C-alpha cells in the first residue's frame with residue numbers, strides 16, 4: 617500500500633495541494649481558491665475542507681495518507697503550530713496545525729511557505745549536494761531560509777529568513793516599506809519594486825534592459841546592486857556554500873546571475889563568495905516542502921548526506 621503525505625500550500629489567491637509519496641512524487645494534485653475576499657473564517661474553512669478532500673482522495677485511490685503538512689505565508693510559529701500574522705491570508709493567531717490535525721485525524725505540521733520551499737530545494741532541488749545553502753525567493757516580496765544539513769531553522773519567533781526587510785538604503789529618499797521600515801531590500805529588488813520603479817511589470821523591464829533600453833537597464837542594475845547588498849548580509853550571517861534564487865525574478869537566468877556575481881565580487885571583502893544557482897522546483901517547492909515537514913514528523917531523521 618502506497619503511503620502519502622498530504623501537502624497543502626496556502627497562498628493569497630489559491631491553495632496548491634498534492635498527495636506526495638515517500639519518493640517525493642506527486643500522486644495527485646489539487647487547486648482550490650483561498651477565498652480571502654470571503655473573510656478569515658472562510659479561508660480557514662477552505663484550508664480544512666481541502667485537507668479533508670485530499671485525505672479522501674488518497675483513500676479512494678488506494679493510498680494511505682499518513683501525515684499532513686500545511687505551509688502558509690506570514691509569521692509562523694512552527695513549534696506551537698500557530699499562524700500568528702498573515703496579511704496575505706487575512707489571518708491572525710490561528711492554531712492552524714491543531715485545527716487541521718483535529719479535522720483529518722493525522723499528525724500535522726505547520727510551516728512557513730518560503731522556508732518550506734527552502735527545505736525542498738535543500739533536499740530535492742538545487743541544494744541537494746550542498747550542506748549549507750541560503751535560499752531566496754524573489755517575487756512580489758523577498759524572503760528566504762538558510763539550510764544546514766537539510767534543515768531550516770525557523771528562528772525563535774518564527775521569523776527567520778526575512779531578508780527582504782534588511783535595510784539596504786538609508787536616508788530621507790529611502791522608500792517606506794509595508795513592514796514599517798525604510799529602504800528595505802524588497803523595496804528595490806523584488807519583482808514588484810522593479811516594476812514600480814519603471815512603470816511596467818518586471819518581466820517587461822528585463823526584456824527592455826536586455827534590448828539595451830537605458831532607463832530599464834538602470835532600473836535593473838540598481839535592483840541587482842541592492843540585491844547584492846542584501847545577499848552580503850546573508851553571506852556575513854551564514855557563510856553559505858551556495859545561494860539558490862527562486863521566484864519570478866530568477867527566470868531572468870544569466871541576465872540576473874552574471875551581473876549579480878559581478879556585483880557581489882565588487883563588494884565583498886574577506887568572505888569567500890558562494891556559488892549562485894537557480895531554484896529547480898519552481899512553484900511546486902512549497903508543496904514538496906510541506907510534504908517533507910509532514911514526513912519528518914513520522915521519521916524525525918535528518919536528511920542523509
Ligand SMILES: [Zn+2]
Nearest residue numbers: 781793795800
Ligand atoms: Zn520592510
